[in-house]
Amino acid sequence: MAQFNFEGDIAGLSDRQLEFVNKVVSEQYLKVNKVVFEPLGKTGDNFMSNVKRISIEGEDGNLKMVVKIAPKEEVIRASTHTQVMFTNEHIMYKEVLPKFVSLQKAAGVPAEERLRYAKCYGSLNEAPDEMILLEDLNELDFTMLNKYESLSNECVKSILKNFATLHSLSYALRHKEPAVYEQFKNKLTNTWPLMPQSPVFAMQIQHVEMAVLSLLDDETHKSLIKGKFEGMFKLMTKLAKEEDGKHFVIQQGDGWTNNVMFRFQGDNLMQSIMIDYQGSGNNRPVFDLLYMIFNCTDHETRSKNFYDWLQYYHTELDRSLSNFGLKANYFYPMDQLDVDLKRYGRSVFGLCLMLSNILMRDSKEAGVIMEALKSGGIEKTMEAFSSHSLQSESVVRGKKRIVGLIESFTQFGLL
Known part of the structure; x- marks a missing residue:
């Protein structure tokens, strides 16, 4: 196979990865003239992979793809x-x-009601050269929203509708083809419960807890967190080991603002698409709901809409299941959702607190963390996570996020 003319930002790509990109591009039948790699996004937009855009110029047309590339540094991979x-x-x-x-x-x-996801042109699942090439949704006028700002009620409901569709299809598949569902479930791994299994987990949690506490002034708020971080994450591991019941689904698993793209016409939201499935696994639906709501919205927006959002999700779940002659009250009744809110509340609270220390950083501060990880020194990495390394704007954002989380989880009785 002839090698295409690759240009631009190809630093760090291995020969195997370039070979794979060459294969995928050749399958598009565009009589390619050149392939240009460009960096996409800023440091901190995606901590799990390096993201680039490929622009393919051909005699029979042009095409753009988004490429997610795994890090090669062993300390980051681990x-x-x-x-x-x-x-x-x-x-x-x-x-x-x-x-x-x-x-x-x-x-x-109908086509317009089906689950929408970015077209996958190719996926290389060979460590440490993993990469995936996806449809560039920017070309269809989808955009990523500001991660520092709360999503609107309209945007949250759009994501909840996506979750309802995704979850309903898990239930439909389990009902119609249980063996296939079991195969999928066994191939996927819930990633968040892996954190407490790390040898340096206790040290990491201690530093994260201190960083969070340093941003708080109210002693009541501090008492809700101090000494409880490790227990919150161990609870997540315990919940993940539960016997799989009929309520479980294949979750999206990481539904924060940067993992969803939105298409607007003027001020009207037309559609949203989830673009990241690295956190997918077999879990209860409530995890997707809590994780998204508390990582993507502020306390004021949650206070007005939280219970309406839950009811909206359940209504959409039932509507989607009706396509298969099934009912939400059989697979995931509202009273079970209410029970799961309480059971999963504390562990998602701990996870959101930890993420607040990461997601509210600007690109420069996120770059400091990545460089510390690359150096391999745990002490240096933990220092990068401390609030002392934050600029004043990040401190304000982080404090507001953390106080809002405490107020919301308390208001809704989830602690």
Whole structure:
């Protein structure tokens, strides 16, 4: 196979990765003249992979793709569970999502109501050269929103509708083809419960707890957190080991603002698409709901809409299941959702507190963390996570986020 003319930002790509990109590009039948690699996004937009845009120029047309590339540094791969993450996404894009859409087609679901995901042009699942090439949704006028700002009620409901569709297809598949569901479930790995299994977990949690506490003034707020971080994450591990019941689904697993793209016409939201499935695994639906709501919105927006959002999700779950002659009250009744809110509340609270120390950083501060990880020194990395390394704007954002989380979880009785 002839090698195409690669230009631009190809530093760090291995020969195997370039060979794979060459193969994928050749399958597009564009009579390619050149392929240009460009960096995409800023440091901190995606901690789990390096993201680039490929612009393909051909005699029979042009095409753009987004390429997610796994880090090669062993210390980063170990600390972020890179191999597990990319395997999950490989399985989701190549097997699970296509199967879900085929179920909808067979049930006669109209095209505009089917689960929408970025087209996968190719996925290389060979450590340490993992990469995945996806449709560039920017070309279809989808955009990423500001991670520092709360998502609107409209945007949250759009994501909840996506979750309801995704979860309903898990239930439909388990009902119609239980053996296939079991195969998918066994190939995927819940990533968040892996954190407490790390040898340096206790040290990491101690530093994160101190960083969070340093941003708080109210002693009541501090008492809700102090000495409890490790227990919150151990609870997550305990919940993940529960016997799989009929309520479990294949979750998206990492539904924060940068992992969803939105398309607007003027001020009107037309559609949202989830673009990251590295955190997918077998879990209860409530995890996706809590994780997204508390990582993507502020306390004021949650206070006005929280219970309406839960009811909206359940209504959409029932509507999507009705395409298969099924009912939400059988697979995931509202009273079970209420029970799961309480059971998962504390562990998601701890996870959101930890992420608040990461997601509110600007690109420069995020770069400091990545460089510390690359150096391999745990002490240097923990120092980078401390609040002392934050600029004043990040401190204000982080404090507001953390206080809002405490107030919301307290208001809704989730602690």
